[in-house]
Amino acid sequence: MADGSFDQRAAYIVAKAQETLGKVPDQITTPGGKSRSSMRLHFGEETAIATLRENFRRTHLEAYVLEKLGPHCDDIPRVLGVNDDVLFQSDTGETRLSREILEHEVGDQVELAAEACAAIFRIHAAARQTDLAEMLPHLGSNRDWIINLVGSVEALQAYSMGIPKEFDFVAVAERMDQPGRQFLKWDCRAGNAAIGNDGFVRWFDFEYAGLRHGGEDFAWLIADETWPIAPDKMADVMIDTFDHGAGYDIADYLDYLSVYVTLHAVQRLKLIQKEVKKRGWLSKTRVIKYDDAGVHPDYARQLCRVGAYYAGQSKLTAPLARNFEAAGRAFRAIAEG
Structure with a gap:
């Protein structure tokens, strides 16, 4: 799915968000452009980042590293969940x-x-x-x-x-x-x-x-x-x-x-x-x-x-x-x- 069109990837991520976070975003924006692997999910006033990489092993490595580091520092995103090849993490900021x-x-x-x-x-x-x-x-x-x-x-x-x-x-x-x-x-x-x-x-x-x-x-x-x-x-x-x-x-x-x-x-x-x-x-x-x-x-x-x-x-x-x-x-x- 990582190599699909933007609309396909967005729909896939929305479905995974429903399964993992229990809610559907009311808006999706793309901080680095539509070709990038990460999207910003908007849930009212709250946001989260969903990442769908071409290499799912990279996604799982990233989640593993963040979960290991998380208890020891606050200088990184928090893992909100992983569903197959999609990583959901806290939004570190728009700027x-x-x-x-x-x-x-x-x-x-x-x-x-x-x-x-x-x-x-x-x-x-x-x-x-x-x-x-x-x-x-x-x-x-x-x-x-x-x-x-x-x-x-x-x-x-x-x-x-x-x-x-x-x-x-x-x-x-x-x-x-x-x-x-x-x-x-x-x-x-x-x-x-x-x-x-x-x-x-x-x-x-x-x-x-x-x-x-x-x-x-x-x-x-x-x-x-x-x-x-x-x-x-x-x-x-x-x-x-x-x-x-x-x-x-x-x-x-x-x-x-x-x-x-x-x-x-x-x-x-x-x-x-x-x-x-x-x-x-x-x-x-x-x-x-x-x-x-x-x-x-x-x-x-x-x-x-x-x-x-x-x-x-x-x-x-x-x-x-x-x-x-x-x-x-x-x-x-x-x-x-």
Whole structure:
């Protein structure tokens, strides 16, 4: 049913809502558009989120993770019920973090960023109180995945004179070879968090949860091309919100984070390049409204600023800083067109 038309999927979800929640919604809206897997169900003044994914195993994994985490933190949706391939969960709020952050001045943006990061750390801490570390898959644990991640820096060559010989592919790959010891939500882009009526930031979409280092969740946010906060300010946020109970030395944690953010920024740039070829440049309004890839030259420039800064924070990736700077100049020329 997940691959049916919107009307078919909506009718299916309504029937499942009647069975599971004991009531039928009087309205259905689509926060991310009709092609997305989640719908907002309106029951008078109350709302709930119904999720029907193409892969029902992802739905059941998400429900399992949320139920395990639920007793230990309030930074996630509550599971209201699961019926076959449909997950019903509490509504974390209509205002996505990706939109809310744009409504504030820099000072308030940094405070909001700190709340979002603190929530991720609390989710990680909650996971340590469960047996999720024994149950979830290890993410990015095979050699090919790591080689592809590190090798992706070759994409920067198009904007510069090549990857500097000082960049040690093997050493960076060894740094990225991490055992799965910490819970990961995965895909912590700002569009996957919302501000509730109580003013709190909560994260949703846990269908890709697994285990790795832990810093990857923050890399998804820091290297979200639509995230407007300067990378040096995000570095300060990470220091201020760091959870010293996570079992890591903060200096080592932040060094790993710097390397991973650098590589993740390249991944996002590659995605933008791919989407430009398919669809051309998009408007910022469309990107934010539909939580789309940041296919706009200004967003690509932001990624280059993030990549250059974080590359410079670790000796392993410092040689790439000039590649990001050159790419940034190229995207500025496109923006000024």
